[in-house]
Amino acid sequence: MSSVIAEKEGKIWAVGGGKGGTGKTFLASSIGIYLAKSEKRVILIDVDIGGANLHSLLGISRPKKCLTNFFETGTSLSRLAVKTGIENMSLITGDVHSLASDNIRFTQKLKLFRHIMKLNKQYVIIDLGGGSHNNTIDTFLMADKKIAVLEPEIIAIENMYHFVKNALFRKIRMSLRSYGFKEIVEHMWEQREKYQIKSLKELIDSLKDSFSYIGDILDRELADFRIYLVLNKIRSSQDILIGSSMKSIFNKYLGIDAKFVGYIEYDDVVWRSIRERRPLMLNYSLSRVAKEIGVFTENLLYEREMKISRI
Amino acid sequence: MTKKELKKYFDILEISPEATLMEIRSAYSRLKKLYSTDSVVISPIEDEFSIEERQKILEQIEDAYTKLMEQVKESQDRLVHHERPFAAGHNTMEGEEASISYSGQVLRQIREKMGIELFEVSLDTKIRVELLENIEQERFDDLPPEVYLKGHIINYANYLLLDSQKAAADYIARYRAWEKANKEEK
Ligand SMILES: Nc1ncnc2c1ncn2[C@@H]1O[C@H](COP(=O)(O)OP(=O)(O)OP(=O)(O)O)[C@@H](O)[C@H]1O
Numbered sequence: 001m002s003s004v005i006a007e008k009e010g011k012i013w014a015v016g017g018g019k020g021g022t023g024k025t026f027l028a029s030s031i032g033i034y035l036a037k038s039e040k041r042v043i044l045i046d047v048d049i050g051g052a053n054l055h056s057l058l059g060i061s062r063p064k065k066c067l068t069n070f071f072e073t074g075t076s077l078s079r080l081a082v083k084t085g086i087e088n089m090s091l092i093t094g095d096v097h098s099l100a101s102d103n104i105r106f107t108q109k110l111k112l113f114r115h116i117m118k119l120n121k122q123y124v125i126i127d128l129g130g131g132s133h134n135n136t137i138d139t140f141l142m143a144d145k146k147i148a149v150l151e152p153e154i155i156a157i158e159n160m161y162h163f164v165k166n167a168l169f170r171k172i173r174m175s176l177r178s179y180g181f182k183e184i185v186e187h188m189w190e191q192r193e194k195y196q197i198k199s200l201k202e203l204i205d206s207l208k209d210s211f212s213y214i215g216d217i218l219d220r221e222l223a224d225f226r227i228y229l230v231l232n233k234i235r236s237s238q239d240i241l242i243g244s245s246m247k248s249i250f251n252k253y254l255g256i257d258a259k260f261v262g263y264i265e266y267d268d269v270v271w272r273s274i275r276e277r278r279p280l281m282l283n284y285s286l287s288r289v290a291k292e293i294g295v296f297t298e299n300l301l302y303e304r305e306m307k308i309s310r311i
Numbered sequence: 312m313t314k315k316e317l318k319k320y321f322d323i324l325e326i327s328p329e330a331t332l333m334e335i336r337s338a339y340s341r342l343k344k345l346y347s348t349d350s351v352v353i354s355p356i357e358d359e360f361s362i363e364e365r366q367k368i369l370e371q372i373e374d375a376y377t378k379l380m381e382q383v384k385e386s387q388d389r390l391v392h393h394e395r396p397f398a399a400g401h402n403t404m405e406g407e408e409a410s411i412s413y414s415g416q417v418l419r420q421i422r423e424k425m426g427i428e429l430f431e432v433s434l435d436t437k438i439r440v441e442l443l444e445n446i447e448q449e450r451f452d453d454l455p456p457e458v459y460l461k462g463h464i465i466n467y468a469n470y471l472l473l474d475s476q477k478a479a480a481d482y483i484a485r486y487r488a489w490e491k492a493n494k495e496e497k
């Protein structure tokens with residue numbers, strides 16, 4: 001794929017994945033720094049409901065302005081953005097209340113999304129935090145690139161599977177709702193035993209079979225539903241296989257496209273850099289971790305995949 | 312096989328239609344392993360999918376691989392028998408025989424046509440890269456004794472989906488001719 005495409009569109013990237021502590025914040029900040037260092041304009045947005053901490057990883061203090069100002073007084077996003085000390089990169093923080101469960105109305109959320117999309121002259125990297133709250137899922141769905149961070153560990157695998165499955169189901173429901181077909185999906189899913197539907201993929205398939213117009217809608221709406229998998233904290237080359245296996249499970253059981261874009265090894269240099277409050281991408285830019293981050297960010301930019309010909 | 316069918320098989324193996332032979336092979340063995348053993352990645356879907364369904368996926372993978380391999384073999388045959396892109400050069404033994412004679416050079420050309428690197432061959436066949444290089448370059452001096460050499464040629468030709476018996480016979484014939492010439496010199 002040519003760089004023109006990557007430059008033109010697909011600039012809103014959301015980093016999520018379900019389980020807490022997999023490295024989402026570390027990776028979101030590192031991706032941001034990598035892009036900023038390659039002369040791209042970057043804005044990081046921290047929407048982690050429970051614990052916004054992107055600023056700490058960048059070694060700056062908590063910004064006074066935050067997304068709450070956007071919701072309460074309508075301050076524009078670009079005015080909320082604070083300097084990060086890294087050229088080309090600014091930061092917008094959420095706070096405990098801004099995106100918390102019921103503090104934000106649906107219309108407010110849509111307004112936020114609209115404004116984020118307008119920032120399209122720059123790369124917008126969103127740190128989603130963990131969990132699969134509806135607001136988290138909706139932000140994930142809004143993004144051009146849905147980046148899911150995984151660790152080679154069973155709970156992370158299960159959480160991510162359910163996170164992506166929830167996101168897909170929500171996407172299907174929302175798409176069909178806007179065409180007035182919401183009841184059909186819900187009916188079919190509730191009666192899935194009767195219809196012998198065992199998975200989301202089978203639900204999609206039987207929706208398509210039964211109603212050709214629904215098939216067209218879903219084909220269109222799900223065409224760009226693609227997961228970009230990043231595998232963090234690997235401890236052996238065998239672990240890399242988990243990334244490609246996860247991709248396969250998404251493909252075979254959920255019927256969606258996933259790209260395995262890269263892995264990062266487990267290395268104490270990560271926590272060392274966090275403790276020193278100096279981003280790894282700056283202070284340990286020659287480390288293997290930094291190189292691996294560069295590789296998968298390039299893969300994200302150019303829609304490439306990890307080569308996993310042999311492990 | 313239609314383009315659409317081909318695409319379907321590539322999709323099942325989750326690779327692009329531009330995939331190299333080695334990528335097809337490794338995708339196949341990776342997927343087969345994933346769905347036939349109890350990988351941790353299977354755990355989130357365990358209760359959603361029955362053994363029969365897994366069996367079905369495995370069959371699809373098997374089928375896709377077989378079909379793709381047949382396809383590769385077919386285009387390989389076309390390459391060898393009809394286009395005869397390698398017919399020029401030292402085609403000593405067979406004379407006017409319709410099919411090609413496998414020299415080191417021919418093996419190399421076929422491999423390059425398939426877009427396979429030597430190290431890839433080496434990973435799959437366990438033949439050292441230097442040895443493969445010596446075979447292709449026909450550095451007969453550096454090759455192992457005939458009995459071993461024959462095994463290597465069969466192994467390599469199999470990997471390239473060629474008629475391995477013929478490849479071994481052709482190659483060994485060249486090797487013997489060299490040996491003979493060598494002795495006469497001395
Ligand atoms: N590649 C790695 N090697 C070693 N440690 C790592 C690596 N990646 C992340 N960590 C460590 O994992 C911890 C969690 O990282 P991080 O805060 O980025 O996770 P998170 O997914 O954002 O968590 P949360 O879900 O709580 O927001 C940090 O202490 C960090 O040092």
Ligand SMILES: [Mg+2]
Nearest residue numbers: 024025048129
């Ligand atoms: Mg975090």
